[in-house]
Every structure is written in C-alpha cells, then in structure tokens.
Amino acid sequence: MIKVNTNLYGSLARFGGGKYVAQVDIELSPDSGKADLLRVLGIPENERGYLFINAVLCEVPGISTGANEPLRDGDHVGIFSIDRLIPFQYRDGLPISEGLKKALQEHGAMHNFYS
Numbered sequence: 001m002i003k004v005n006t007n008l009y010g011s012l013a014r015f016g017g018g019k020y021v022a023q024v025d026i027e028l029s030p031d032s033g034k035a036d037l038l039r040v041l042g043i044p045e046n047e048r049g050y051l052f053i054n055a056v057l058c059e060v061p062g063i064s065t066g067a068n069e070p071l072r073d074g075d076h077v078g079i080f081s082i083d084r085l086i087p088f089q090y091r092d093g094l095p096i097s098e099g100l101k102k103a104l105q106e107h108g109a110m111h112n113f114y115s
Helices: 010-016 034-041 098-107
Strands: 002-009 021-028 048-053 056-059 076-081
Touching: 002 010, 002 034, 010 021, 010 076, 021 034, 034 048, 034 076, 056 098
Parallel strands: 002 076
Antiparallel strands: 002 021, 048 056, 048 076
C-alpha cells in the first residue's frame, strides 16, 4: 500500500471530515493514480476544481484530462472545490502535468470558467 497526504479545500473538505479545510492520509494500492484517489474519496467530477500533485497542476475546473497520473508513497495532493480559485498570478509559469498540457491544447488557454 502507498499513503498519499491529501488536503481538501472549500466544500470538498466534507469528504475528509472538515468544514473548510481537511487533511487526510489515504492508503491506496501501489498502482493507483489521481482518478483512483478521487474515486476513493467520493469526490464528484462536477465538484472538483484545481488539483495539484506535489505542487504540479493536474486538473482545472471544467476540464477533465482523463489522465490517471500515478501516485507514489508520500505524495501530497491538494484538491480545491469548484468555487475556490487559485490566484491568477500563479497560473503563468505554473508547472502542469502532461495530461493537462494535452487537454489545454484542445481547449485553449486556461480560464476561470469553462462552458
């Protein structure tokens, strides 16, 4: 098993027993990825906003990459609710995953909201 430290922000904190912020260690099988973590936590896709793995942006609100980035023991994952935004100044030059790079090539530049 691997242990992934997960912080949940905004309304997603309820999936970790919190009100505004929750920090939980989740145990997963060694071949697990980001999608598996979301499934274990029970977080619906339409509530998931920004998702970071070890400070690398992997998902943004309104776009699902479909990528299941692998997780390793000791990884840190931050998941923000759809109504929480990261400050705009952090978006330019922010490291992003290969899955998100491919999704943004299809959808264009990163925006606060997608239709």
